[in-house]
Amino acid sequence: MRFDQLIISIRNQVNNDIREIVLPESPKYLYDPIRFTLNGSGKRFRPILVHLLGRLMNADQKSISKIAIAVELVHNFTLIHDDIMDNDEMRHGQLTVHSKWDKSTAILAGDGIFAMAQILLCSIEIQTKFICQFFNQTTLEVCEGQALDKEFENDVKIRENEYLTMVEKKTGALLGACAALPAILMNRTSKMVSKLSEFGRAVGKGFQLHDDLLEIYGDPKEMGKSLGSDIKEGKQTYMVIKARKNFPEKWDQIIKKEPTHNGLDKFRDFFHTSGIKKETEDLAKRQFNLARDAIKSIEFKNKKELFMFIDLIENRKF
């Protein structure tokens, strides 16, 4: 099977598995927003990565599916809560839960999805203890990443390495777990678990740097949201940190003068001509190459699919 067909087929399976989750009818206050969230159209990169690793290790398909869905559930739970904290109204081209309903509904929907993820993980027959432990340490780290992200908002003293630490926790940790959990399931060496985690974490950092680029240079239709809003909200992206550090006066001007709609074009011009766009692309490339190095150092028989997964993430346009 060609790799792109493989990805489509895994994504279909993930979507099927999610559709097959049986949700009670009542209480509607809890399960309607959960149903709405699970029917959304995520790209499912995280569960896809879990399945790719499962294939490589010939792991039990049923257990791998459970890990894949649990990871996607936790991802969705954090998105719902993050969207409240960040006042984001749109996600994947549809209203966020707190916009469609309200904050209370969204808080509880997130909590419920988190509990559902745990129930699913606990139903795995082998290595349950170690899987749950790694999974929840990861979730706590994701919370730490979101906390740093909130701390950094409007803090103009943040430096590049602090930003990368935040990104590693907020985005890298969960992708690291996607790669590591199948190895934990298969009771592989702790060295392999740690190398796989390293690979996923690097992919996550590259992914987030690309996200920052897409926030400015993406296609608003494909992104399913308005662009540049994070920067206007005071988010510290890598590009903003670079701009403030290397072009403080120019950046001050751009930020102060452009609360309006065509601010996006000014952002695009500035990041391009200042070289910050190129620098961010280079840093993202370095992360993806670190991910490749981690894979090279693991003794796997067939690693081709993991390299192709990195290419897939590196080349995404939305």
Add this chain to the structure above:
Amino acid sequence: MRFDQLIISIRNQVNNDIREIVLPESPKYLYDPIRFTLNGSGKRFRPILVHLLGRLMNADQKSISKIAIAVELVHNFTLIHDDIMDNDEMRHGQLTVHSKWDKSTAILAGDGIFAMAQILLCSIEIQTKFICQFFNQTTLEVCEGQALDKEFENDVKIRENEYLTMVEKKTGALLGACAALPAILMNRTSKMVSKLSEFGRAVGKGFQLHDDLLEIYGDPKEMGKSLGSDIKEGKQTYMVIKARKNFPEKWDQIIKKEPTHNGLDKFRDFFHTSGIKKETEDLAKRQFNLARDAIKSIEFKNKKELFMFIDLIENRKF
């Protein structure tokens, strides 16, 4: 040791165990509100119940402590999120997390505490899978209870049995888990697990009915919050449901006329003279007796402490 001394000694141990949880210094955004919450002065009824069962079954002290703290952590996580949803500003005589900081901080603090509870549970050496499964099914049920509570707000059609279902999920399920989890740890029969859960659930319902009474007849100083506020917010307590059903016109008058401070005295007079206070006390008593019946049907050698625990809950004044 006298029972009241035993309770004090267990409570001290629980508070010690909580104090010994090592929290990272950073990110402060996450760990400061968690530290604040864990330093609060809860009554620790839930972990105390876990310890009482552990004593009865001669369970491993270390595992029991982990279950006890995990249950208390989940209780605290749900309180933090419920307080946001219910706009409550005070809890146990101190500011709620979202009042002291803000809603985003409180959402994330709750999430972090939930993840910490899971990590703790997963570190138990035996029966981990079954403990985690029961624990998370319970947490999902608590979410369902909170969802029903939100659905019922200002819904004047709610009947008594719907209220009791809500209370069983919101308060009963976790107390049921406190009693059941030590038996799961000790691999006791599913019949015993289910009887212990039944006992805890009944205690929880009695506890909540008493809470509704204390919300009107308690001592504001000892309760650490202003009284009658839930009713003014539109919460459906058992007493409100009774009032609306049996004295619709009179109740309408009281609710409409009394948004002000001395509303509390009017509430007190009305519930007393209408007989609703007595009826609620009787229903609570029935729940506590159901809890006693459940204990009687279990083959335990020394059940005395469980009966005394029921007395303790039944006689609490705040």
